Amino acid sequence: xSTKPWFSNLKCRECGRxxxxxxxxxxxxxxxxxxxxxxxxxxxxxxxxxxxxxxPQTMWRYRELLPxxxxxxxxxxVGFTPLVKADRLAxxxxxxxxxxxxxxxxxxxxxxxxxVVSVALSRARELGxxxxxCASTGNLANSVAANxxxxxxKSYVLIPSNLEQGKVLGSxxxxxxxxxxxxxxxxxxxxxSEIAGKYGWGFVNVNLRPYYAEGSKTMGFExxxxxxxxxxxxxxxxxxxxxxxTKLHKAYKEFIDLDIVEKSDFSIHGAQASGCSPISTAFxxxxxxxxxxxxxxxxxxxxxIGTPADGYYAIRSMKETGGSCEDxxxxxxxxGIKLLAETTGIFAETAGGxxxxxxxxxxxxxxxxxxxxxxxxxxxxxxxxxxxxxxxVGEPRVIGPSLRExxxxxxxxxxxxx
Amino acid sequence: MPIVRIPxxxxxxxxxxxxxxxxxxxxxxxxxxxxxxxxxxxERIVDENGVIRRFVNIFVNDEDVRFLQEKETPIQEADVVxxxxxxxxx
Numbered sequence: 354x355s356t357k358p359w360f361s362n363l364k365c366r367e368c369g370r371x372x373x374x375x376x377x378x379x380x381x382x383x384x385x386x387x388x389x390x391x392x393x394x395x396x397x398x399x400x401x402x403x404x405x406x407x408x409p410q411t412m413w414r415y416r417e418l419l420p421x422x423x424x425x426x427x428x429x430x431v432g433f434t435p436l437v438k439a440d441r442l443a444x445x446x447x448x449x450x451x452x453x454x455x456x457x458x459x460x461x462x463x464x465x466x467x468x469v470v471s472v473a474l475s476r477a478r479e480l481g482x483x484x485x486x487c488a489s490t491g492n493l494a495n496s497v498a499a500n501x502x503x504x505x506x507k508s509y510v511l512i513p514s515n516l517e518q519g520k521v522l523g524s525x526x527x528x529x530x531x532x533x534x535x536x537x538x539x540x541x542x543x544x545x546s547e548i549a550g551k552y553g554w555g556f557v558n559v560n561l562r563p564y565y566a567e568g569s570k571t572m573g574f575e576x577x578x579x580x581x582x583x584x585x586x587x588x589x590x591x592x593x594x595x596x597x598x599t600k601l602h603k604a605y606k607e608f609i610d611l612d613i614v615e616k617s618d619f620s621i622h623g624a625q626a627s628g629c630s631p632i633s634t635a636f637x638x639x640x641x642x643x644x645x646x647x648x649x650x651x652x653x654x655x656x657x658i659g660t661p662a663d664g665y666y667a668i669r670s671m672k673e674t675g676g677s678c679e680d681x682x683x684x685x686x687x688x689g690i691k692l693l694a695e696t697t698g699i700f701a702e703t704a705g706g707x708x709x710x711x712x713x714x715x716x717x718x719x720x721x722x723x724x725x726x727x728x729x730x731x732x733x734x735x736x737x738x739x740x741x742x743x744x745x746v747g748e749p750r751v752i753g754p755s756l757r758e759x760x761x762x763x764x765x766x767x768x769x770x771x
Numbered sequence: 772m773p774i775v776r777i778p779x780x781x782x783x784x785x786x787x788x789x790x791x792x793x794x795x796x797x798x799x800x801x802x803x804x805x806x807x808x809x810x811x812x813x814e815r816i817v818d819e820n821g822v823i824r825r826f827v828n829i830f831v832n833d834e835d836v837r838f839l840q841e842k843e844t845p846i847q848e849a850d851v852v853x854x855x856x857x858x859x860x861x
Contacts, residue, residue: 380780385826543830
């Protein structure tokens with residue numbers, strides 16, 4: 354692969370001012386987020402379906418559209434998760450065609466966050482950082498811890514102190530420094546922003562955010578490629594900060610602009626938990642002013658961000674693509690997890706339950722027409738949030754090692770011979 | 772006097788000071804005073820209509836001023852005002 358500088362600058366999303374490709378994340382003039390900018394003319398000359406298909410099946414097959422200078426050095430095997438046709442779930446939800454983009458089996462830490470961390474830490478190395486860190490609702494912490502361990506970088510992960518056991522252990526095991534903060538994610542984030550200014554660390558979602566965020570695009574690239582180089586008519590994705598939704602939008606647009614896929618209508622829909630739904634609330638009220646939620650209260654802890662940094666842009670993306678937005682209760686989240694598991698064999702974390710539950714509402718209300726096709730993005734694995742469903746999916750029936758006891762148990766369910 | 776904590780991207784305007792002290796009975800007055808001491812600072816924080824910019828969060832003693840009275844939020848002598856950029860994450 355060439356190391357031609359496809360990735361040219363950082364650029365303010367608000368005012369368009371250009372910045373050098375450093376560890377900075379906001380515009381000095383209006384605090385707008387900085388975003389990676391590329392030399393699309395140069396990319397267009399080389400970037401083809403054939404080139405992509407000739408490469409290993411990882412997220413780095415779209416390397417020209419990712420913001421690092423050299424070759425990736427962290428997370429080189431991340432991505433290219435399965436896109437699963439979900440006929441039984443389609444029937445249950447009442448839609449003609451349904452696909453699951455299954456990032457619950459992303460490598461190595463079973464969530465889509467491995468995509469963003471792979472980019473952020475590869476870039477962190479290019480920028481010379483020896484210590485990396487993040488604020489996280491769990492999945493990002495797991496991924497930073499694991500990928501930093503593999504890369505030999507020292508890491509600190511800061512999380513709300515009340516996270517699920519699986520998410521805490523899933524960071525501790527890698528030998529990272531886990532710091533639990535007494536308070537919701539937004540306060541963890543605020544602390545991290547102050548720490549990032551004080552210590553010379555690479556904070557993946559603070560001063561490395563422009564690099565980090567771009568990694569999410571690869572989920573969109575993969576969906577399009579796996580559908581046979583076509584954009585999905587509808588995409589449903591859960592929202593915490595709203596970043597992933599905006600990056601799916603960017604990914605689809607980039608593929609159209611670079612003639613990788615034909616232009617076609619696509620709509621992106623957002624899903625939130627009702628216990629923390631600042632984006633959904635604003636969208637439904639018809640405003641772009643996202644009012645922060647002070648005390649998030651939902652079992653979907655990975656989505657419990659009360660002050661979503663990309664909420665404004667997520668609303669713009671949904672509007673621009675004719676998408677819509679829904680939210681769901683804790684009970685609906687659990688039902689969503691169970692329905693997905695029972696019809697597809699995929700065990701999603703609470704955020705996935707949110708996506709399924711909200712997709713159901715969007716289909717029922719006709720916002721996603723039942724004769725069309727949709728992709729649901731499942732972003733993390735259910736083993737990480739077991740607390741949410743313990744006691745809600747039944748218990749094993751325990752018997753002695755006796756054929757008689759077994760037959761008594763199943764007598765009403767099956768015949769004695771088939 | 773109240774302490775105002777300056778985020779990294781604005782420290783070029785405060786001679787690299789992380790914290791500055793300014794007086795003022797409300798957040799609005801504090802921001803005006805801040806601008807008098809460090810010209811150019813307030814236009815980064817509020818837009819041309821005087822509204823706190825979309826991507827800026829201001830906290831008074833750890834409380835987001837959007838949950839208080841925005842620029843009318845009263846400021847006491849011992850308060851700490853933090854200016855924090857919005858952050859993505861998850």
